[in-house]
Amino acid sequence: MSAPDVPGSRPALRPLPGREEDLAELLTLVARGDEAAFEAAYDRLARPVYGLIRKVVRDPAQSEEVAQEVLLEVWRSASRFDAGRGSAMTWVMTIAHRRAIDRVRSASAQTQREHKVSTVVSVAPEGVAETVESRLDAERVRRCLDSLTELQRQSITLAYYGGHTYPEVASLLSTALGTIKTRVRDGLIRMRDCMGVSW
Amino acid sequence: MKLGRHVKTGRHDLHGLTGAYALDALTGLELDQFEHHLHRCPPCENEVRGFRETATRLALAVAASPPPELRERVLTLASLTRQLPPEVREVPPARSPWLPRMTAAVAAAAVAAAVALGVVQSSTQQRLDQAQAESRSVAAVLAAPDAHLAVHRTTAGGVATVVASPSRHAMIISTAGLPALSGGKVYELWFVSGGTARRAGLLPAPASGRTAPLLASGLAAGDAVALTVEPAGGTSQPTTKPIVVVAL
16 A cells, blocks of 8 residues: 555645554544545554454454444544544554444344354555565564463453453353453553553 | 452452453443543553553554455545534543444444434534434444435425435435425325335424434335425325435
8 A cells, every 4th residue: 555645735744654643643634624634544544443353353244344434433533532542543443443342242243253154355455565564563463472371362362353351251261250350461461561562 | 250259349359450441351330330440540541551552553463454445435424424523621421531432323323413414514412412312223324335325405495315225225314404394294205216106204394494314214226215295194106296306
């Protein structure tokens, strides 16, 4: 994917809005109804949003629906993003994760998910830089996940990627609730430190 | 498993739920209790924030390209969707204002309010609330990937706004500026196909010149939508010339 085409009337934007500050700036413009900024934000967000939703929801058609809802929600509620309370990407991904969770926890979707084998969909070609960047992200995450204990890692991935509640995780891993609660938390502390997240 | 302890979560226990909360793995009573606690526990808020940033890294690691047609659809729908105003009052909210936690249905219904009501500048919270009370079906139509919108002037004056989803076999119609009718007459909605008309419902009585969104199901591929003026209670076949016909 090439750099989003943002008209030159906004000198505050750097030519390659690939980083967090740029996304926050974009959201500020989006909140004012700037459609060109939303287009640029879409290009930054579509892959992360769709990828996470696919991971949780699995079904491609449903994932696309949820991704559409989430991206429209970004447009609609951009004014509610507060940079003092977290990064722009996290604001969006939190919305995406909750929507994905809403979808899989509704009873009908759950049955569908149980009985439906997800189909493989073709993936659009990507720019080299983006692929390398996301590969590095993925590699870093993999390395950090590997540094966890088995129980920490499974608890976190079942909850986040699997969209399970922590009592469900406890049941899946045949482990006491209190233990799962603790493993999720100390696993996340270790992940946070491993990836150098500072907040 | 100590179920009793799980149900009766003490304050001390709540601190330990930051991780599960950050991964959206809490539900029900426990979620409510934790969120209540969170606003009065800055260290917890801080920890949740760090965990959410961490979860974002997990998300980025699985990024994947959506179907290319999603882009045009999202950009078009955005251009038709009214945005939320910033929150300017400091009200202690029940849930974090930073992340308004809406169900998909409520959020989509709010979008429905913006789109289907054709709200431009005059949107009021009341109107949004009213639209949010609309059924899940409205949300489903609006969230449908093939949902599209048409705005037409009627020959009687005013405009009709239609959001239709062929895949959901349903549409939503709202109007603004249609003339008030006397003698109990009503505006009746029709699905028209190949010279035949099927009843699709009666528009609700207008309030300040607008009719609230009406959901009509039974839409078939190739149908057009028409509005006529009919006697009280409506008729089984149109008796007057349509004031608007919308091809979908």
